[in-house]
Amino acid sequence: MSKHAADRSQSVPSAAHRHGWWRDAVIYQVYPRSFADSNADGMGDLEGIRYRLTHLRDLGVDAVWLSPFYASPQADAGYDVADYRAVDPMFGSLRDAEALVRRAHELGLRVIVDLVPNHSSDKHDWFRRALQEGPGSPMRERYWFRDGRGRHGELPPNDWESVFGGPAWTRVPDGQWYLHLFAAEQPDFNWEHRAVRDEFRTVLRFWLDIGVDGFRVDVAHGLVKAHGLPDVGSTNQVSMLGNKPMPFFDQDGVHEVYRDWRKILDEYAHAPGAGPGAPSGERIMVAEAWTPSVERTALYVRPDEMHQAFNFQYLTTYWDAAELREIIDLSLDSMRPVGATTTWVLSNHDVTRHTTRYANPPGLGVQLRSEGDVELGLRRARAATVLMLALPGSAYLYQGEELGLPDVVDLPDEVRQDPSFFRATGQEGFRDGCRVPIPWSVDGPSHGFGAGAGWLPQPADWGKLSVQAQTGDPDSTLELYRTALGLRREHPALGAGDSVQWLESPEGVLAFRRLAAHGGAFACTANTSGTPVRVPAEGKVLLSSDGGEITVTDGYAELPGDTTVWWTEV
Numbered sequence: 001m002s003k004h005a006a007d008r009s010q011s012v013p014s015a016a017h018r019h020g021w022w023r024d025a026v027i028y029q030v031y032p033r034s035f036a037d038s039n040a041d042g043m044g045d046l047e048g049i050r051y052r053l054t055h056l057r058d059l060g061v062d063a064v065w066l067s068p069f070y071a072s073p074q075a076d077a078g079y080d081v082a083d084y085r086a087v088d089p090m091f092g093s094l095r096d097a098e099a100l101v102r103r104a105h106e107l108g109l110r111v112i113v114d115l116v117p118n119h120s121s122d123k124h125d126w127f128r129r130a131l132q133e134g135p136g137s138p139m140r141e142r143y144w145f146r147d148g149r150g151r152h153g154e155l156p157p158n159d160w161e162s163v164f165g166g167p168a169w170t171r172v173p174d175g176q177w178y179l180h181l182f183a184a185e186q187p188d189f190n191w192e193h194r195a196v197r198d199e200f201r202t203v204l205r206f207w208l209d210i211g212v213d214g215f216r217v218d219v220a221h222g223l224v225k226a227h228g229l230p231d232v233g234s235t236n237q238v239s240m241l242g243n244k245p246m247p248f249f250d251q252d253g254v255h256e257v258y259r260d261w262r263k264i265l266d267e268y269a270h271a272p273g274a275g276p277g278a279p280s281g282e283r284i285m286v287a288e289a290w291t292p293s294v295e296r297t298a299l300y301v302r303p304d305e306m307h308q309a310f311n312f313q314y315l316t317t318y319w320d321a322a323e324l325r326e327i328i329d330l331s332l333d334s335m336r337p338v339g340a341t342t343t344w345v346l347s348n349h350d351v352t353r354h355t356t357r358y359a360n361p362p363g364l365g366v367q368l369r370s371e372g373d374v375e376l377g378l379r380r381a382r383a384a385t386v387l388m389l390a391l392p393g394s395a396y397l398y399q400g401e402e403l404g405l406p407d408v409v410d411l412p413d414e415v416r417q418d419p420s421f422f423r424a425t426g427q428e429g430f431r432d433g434c435r436v437p438i439p440w441s442v443d444g445p446s447h448g449f450g451a452g453a454g455w456l457p458q459p460a461d462w463g464k465l466s467v468q469a470q471t472g473d474p475d476s477t478l479e480l481y482r483t484a485l486g487l488r489r490e491h492p493a494l495g496a497g498d499s500v501q502w503l504e505s506p507e508g509v510l511a512f513r514r515l516a517a518h519g520g521a522f523a524c525t526a527n528t529s530g531t532p533v534r535v536p537a538e539g540k541v542l543l544s545s546d547g548g549e550i551t552v553t554d555g556y557a558e559l560p561g562d563t564t565v566w567w568t569e570v
Contacts, residue, residue, distance in 0.1 A: 022284045022307050022394060023341040024495030025062040026485060029398045031349045032069050032091055034437045037450025046092040050100045053107055059402060060485030063110035065216050067349060073123050075185035080121035084203045101211045110213035117200055118219035119186040127187050135176050142196055143187050144179035159231045160248060181222060191223045208268050214284035221289040224253035250291050258305040294334040301340035308394060311343045318362040319380050321510045321528040336498050342393035346384055347401050353434050355381040356407040371409050378404050379562045382480060386545040386564040389484050390524040392497030400438040403465050404477035407433035415456060432456060439466035475547045487543055492516035506533050526564040535559050539567035
């Protein structure tokens with residue numbers, strides 16, 4: 001265990017008990033089915049997460065974000081919710097969820113849960129009743145049921161296409177059609193209906209009363225539909241994951257919903273948390289909003305709406321100095337007028353891990369099926385993470401990235417479960433590769449994930465990437481993350497902020513300085529080229545992403561290719 005991890009185990013995070021904690025928080029995404037399996041059924045669960053929370057404390061993060069664990073038929077890995085107030089038995093029970101929140105709070109970690117308000121499962125009680133009660137019934141008004149076009153209603157009501165490919169409408173036996181912007185098993189709610197809005201107000205309060213510290217709002221850009229459900233005039237719509245949202249998303253009406261929700265969260269700002277040592281302060285909302293621009297994203301984080309929004313424009317930017325500087329400036333400039341913190345993210349459960357993206361040439365998108373140059377990918381990924389953690393604002397990590405895990409690109413087709421994989425068009429359908437259970441130990445049938453095999457097969461050599469194998473190895477990716485997060489917490493010029501001071505640098509290199517409010521300076525230099533570059537030494541070396549020694553001579557240093565260095569004033 002690194003010095004910073006050891007220190008961390010004796011104290012609570014600095015973000016746990018202060019106002020505006022999210023502004024510089026490092027938030028770790030847990031994909032429950034792939035994190036830790038406590039009962040040997042091959043599926044991760046809440047008890048497994050609770051048992052492994054000390055890993056997150058020792059890593060140095062401030063909060064954990066849990067992907068859906070609600071009651072669900074699992075048509076889309078839990079993003080098809082049948083009951084928003086129940087835990088799916090595959091993950092445990094409501095009592096397990098409460099115990100997890102309490103334990104996280106004891107360790108000084110906040111808990112953010114996923115909320116899926118755009119659509120429900122087709123097994124949700126409302127939708128079942130809507131099918132049973134037929135056309136014109138009150139329950140059908142809570143979804144988007146419409147008569148079809150054509151002489152006999154045999155054509156969909158409009159030309160919208162599902163994000164997962166194919167028509168966004170499915171016909172039911174009585175002849176009507178219902179809207180689903182994702183899988184057919186995920187019918188969209190009608191957010192113009194009062195009952196839908198009332199229902200989610202109570203869902204928010206239910207989980208806030210349990211003690212959660214916030215919500216990541218799934219498809220935050222999709223709740224309100226274009227008025228009249230008009231044709232979009234295109235049969236070649238593109239996926240959100242291609243950074244080009246479909247034209248019927250991001251309607252201005254969604255902001256009324258979030259202003260309403262913000263009032264509820266603000267009521268809990270001074271309410272006690274769950275369990276001993278529970279953190280105080282604001283409960284937050286985080287938007288998953290795929291928008292056409294950072295400027296549109298900023299609308300979701302105005303002072304009376306959400307607190308954060310994922311910066312997908314940054315995620316989709318390649319490892320290139322000029323491109324990165326442009327999106328960093330644009331991100332900071334867009335958030336500054338609304339007083340919001342900028343967020344930074346490199347990987348999540350919907351995209352190819354950045355270790356693998358950076359192992360491949362640019363321009364291939366965010367879902368790949370090629371492992372590329374594995375060694376180069378890891379080197380770039382380490383450098384990209386150290387750069388990201390130096391930027392002002394909040395950072396998101398995806399489980400396993402601290403181990404340098406690559407995507408598993410060669411999963412057999414017969415084990416894949418991503419619903420978009422089974423459709424002819426839409427998303428590429430290879431999200432399973434970033435969802436393979438993570439390795440905890442060198443040996444065992446699933447490298448410590450559970451007592452048996454996991455729900456997706458791990459590569460045979462993943463033991464060398466496990467937490468056990470990397471702990472204590474100063475050259476490992478895990479210890480790099482622990483050290484970087486510890487330094488980020490300690491250095492007064494890191495964390496929250498809204499600007500950087502760019503420094504002169506050679507082509508292919510990014511360099512900037514950050515100043516602490518009460519004195520102290522920090523600088524970061526990132527060489528995105530593949531060759532060594534002579535750069536000004538901006539102080540004493542604090543951290544290097546490649547783990548090697550950086551020699552300074554006459555005020556200059558030779559920075560290896562695909563390497564990021566942190567400097568502190570002497």
